[in-house]
Amino acid sequence: xxxxxxxxxxxxRLVEAAAxxxxxxxxxxxRPKDLEEFIGQERVREQLDLVLRAARARGATADHxxxxxxxxxxxxxxxMIIAAEMGAPIxxxxxxAIQHAGDLAAILSSLTEGEVLFLDEIHRMSRPAEEMLYxxxxxxxxxxxxxxGPGATAIPLELPPFTLVGATTRAGLLPPPLRDxxxxxxxxxxxxxxxxxxxxxxxxxxxxxxxxxxxxxxxxGRSRGTPRIANRLLRRVRDYAQVxxxxxxxxxxxxAALQVYEVDARGLDRLDRxxxxxxxKLFGGGPVGLSTLAVAVGEERETVExxxxxxxxxxxxxxxxxxxxxxxxxxxxxxxxxxPNGAGPAQQGLFGG
Ligand SMILES: Nc1ncnc2c1ncn2[C@@H]1O[C@H](COP(=O)(O)OP(=O)(O)OP(=O)(O)O)[C@@H](O)[C@H]1O
Ligand SMILES: [Mg+2]
Numbered sequence: 001x002x003x004x005x006x007x008x009x010x011x012x013r014l015v016e017a018a019a020x021x022x023x024x025x026x027x028x029x030x031r032p033k034d035l036e037e038f039i040g041q042e043r044v045r046e047q048l049d050l051v052l053r054a055a056r057a058r059g060a061t062a063d064h065x066x067x068x069x070x071x072x073x074x075x076x077x078x079x080m081i082i083a084a085e086m087g088a089p090i091x092x093x094x095x096x097a098i099q100h101a102g103d104l105a106a107i108l109s110s111l112t113e114g115e116v117l118f119l120d121e122i123h124r125m126s127r128p129a130e131e132m133l134y135x136x137x138x139x140x141x142x143x144x145x146x147x148x149g150p151g152a153t154a155i156p157l158e159l160p161p162f163t164l165v166g167a168t169t170r171a172g173l174l175p176p177p178l179r180d181x182x183x184x185x186x187x188x189x190x191x192x193x194x195x196x197x198x199x200x201x202x203x204x205x206x207x208x209x210x211x212x213x214x215x216x217x218x219x220x221g222r223s224r225g226t227p228r229i230a231n232r233l234l235r236r237v238r239d240y241a242q243v244x245x246x247x248x249x250x251x252x253x254x255x256a257a258l259q260v261y262e263v264d265a266r267g268l269d270r271l272d273r274x275x276x277x278x279x280x281k282l283f284g285g286g287p288v289g290l291s292t293l294a295v296a297v298g299e300e301r302e303t304v305e306x307x308x309x310x311x312x313x314x315x316x317x318x319x320x321x322x323x324x325x326x327x328x329x330x331x332x333x334x335x336x337x338x339x340p341n342g343a344g345p346a347q348q349g350l351f352g353g
Contacts, residue, residue, distance in 0.1 A: 013307075014236065014261050015269045017071040017226050022235075030203050030231055031077045034084055039202065039227075040195035041074065044186035048078070051184050052085045061114045061161040062086055064137055064181060066122075068171035069188025072228025075167040076120065078186070082165055083116040090116040095124035104129045105144055105157075108136050113160035122166035123173040130178060137164055137181045190225030193217065199227045200234050204249070209238045211249040218254035222267040224311060229267070236261055266315060266334060271299070273335070275308045276317060279327050280337055287324030 012020070019027065032038045035049055048065070055062040065082060067075040083090035091111065098104050098119075111117060119125070125133070136142050140161055143154040166182065168174060179185070191199070200216040200223075203209075211234075219237060223230035240257035241249050255265075262270045278296040279286055294301045299308075309325075312318040317331040332339045 013269060013271070014232060014263055015222075015224055015229055015267055015272075015311075017224070017229060019072070019228060023228060023232060026235070027228075027231075030206060031080065032202075033081065035081055037202075038074070038078065038081060039198045040191045041078075041186075041188060044078075044188060047184065048082070048186060052082065056086065061088075062163045063183025064164040064166070066166045066168070066171070066174075066179065066182040066185040067188060068168050068185065070169055070190070070226070072226040073188040073190070074227060075188060076118070078188075079116070079118040079165040079167060082163070083118075086114065086116065086163070088114045088116050088163070090118055092118045092120070094120035095122050098125050098129045100126065101128040101132045104132050104136075105142050108132075108142055108159055108162075109144075109157055111160060111162045114162065115160075116163045116165055118165045118167070120167045121169075122178075123168045123170050130175070133164075134177060134181060191227060191230075192225070193220045196220035196223050196225070196227065196230045199230050203231050203234055204238075207235070207238065209234070209241075209249065210247060212251065214251035215249035215254045218251045219249075219258070221265065222258055222263050224267040233258065233261075233263065267311075268315075268334075271297075271303070272308050272312060274299075275304055276312065276327065276331055276335060279318065279325060280332060280335060280339075284340055285332065286326040287321055289324045293325055 035045055035052075038045060044067075051065070052062055062082065065079075067078055069075060079092075080090060089112065091107065093107060098107075104125075107117065132142055136159060140159040142157050142159060144157050145152055145154055147153060164182075166178075171179070171185075171187070197213075197216045197220040200219050201211065204211040204216070215237075219233050220230060223233055237249055237254050237257040238247075240260060241247050241253050244256075245253055258264075262273075264273065268276070274297045275293065278293060279288065282296050283293070290301055290305055294304045297304065309318060309320070312331075313320065315330075316328055317334060319326045319328060329339070
């Protein structure tokens with residue numbers, strides 16, 4: 001078949017949690033530099049503060065740290081803070097960049113004492129590299145293989161003590177032997193609205209943007225619990241304020257700007273709303289199969305399942321059930337629609353209503 005269904009699209013999504021080019025360019029300037037400046041994540045911050053203080057008091061290198069959590073929640077930021085707090089240099093690499101154990105050996109053998117090695121996306125490292133890392137983390141030693149075939153010999157190489165900071169969006173994918181070798185694991189949670197407001201005020205200060213408390217609250221509520229999204233929305237609202245008003249971001253300006261960018265009061269964008277609207281208006285709130293729903297919005301199955309649904313599920317607007325996708329009462333509420341005869345039979349069964 002040869003027809004083009006162009007759906008709401010996923011290019012340049014304003015509410016995407018992963019970094020785009022512009023984010024990468026400006027994020028360095030917006031990153032908090034020490035634990036004090038790092039907003040929210042109280043539990044991780046307090047625990048990490050103890051770990052680092054104790055290591056400093058002992059004059060020792062800090063234990064290895066694993067940071068897990070969704071994109072844009074502050075893992076890279078925190079790894080840099082760890083190095084800064086320890087007064088140590090930081091080396092940055094990532095799982096996908098380490099394809100061979102030799103790549104890792106080269107990095108490890110060039111570390112200096114106390115250095116922080118930041119291994120981003122650690123769950124994507126190759127198997128042999130992973131095994132080399134076990135020994136390096138535990139005994140500060142690697143075996144470098146010299147030669148090939150039967151004549152190959154393993155030459156043990158001592159490493160200076162270093163701190164490995166691993167980051168992963170998928171802690172569940174880490175093999176237990178690797179997970180167990182971290183002295184401390186910090187799980188990054190989504191941020192609450194008050195914390196995001198603080199993030200926005202801080203960034204506005206650094207970007208020289210004037211913003212009212214209510215303007216910041218308006219942006220915070222649409223930022224999906226994610227500082228990276230909050231910072232991105234702030235930049236777009238700033239653009240709007242510059243062009244359309246005197247530059248001051250008030251609640252009205254923020255709301256009007258984000259309406260132009262199609263990010264609604266709960267942080268849903270065009271795609272999210274299209275999925276939800278189809279589910280409610282075309283299928284009476286479900287249950288409906290994923291493929292049918294995808295065709296209805298003119299998107300690929302994967303786009304609906306992987307791009308739109310996770311946030312809708314997290315927000316309690318949509319449920320994935322064995323019989324198909326079902327809208328929750330909150331979904332009807334959010335789109336200002338009335339469910340057929342109160343709540344449909346599916347909802348009654350599923351939500352006890
Ligand atoms: N606690 C925080 N306080 C203030 N700003 C923060 C905080 N956490 C994150 N940010 C901001 O959000 C941006 C994204 O954070 P960061 O790059 O650390 O996320 P990440 O978890 O490493 O994401 P990814 O999984 O995509 O690598 C940073 O530029 C930083 O300015
Ligand atoms: Mg990162």
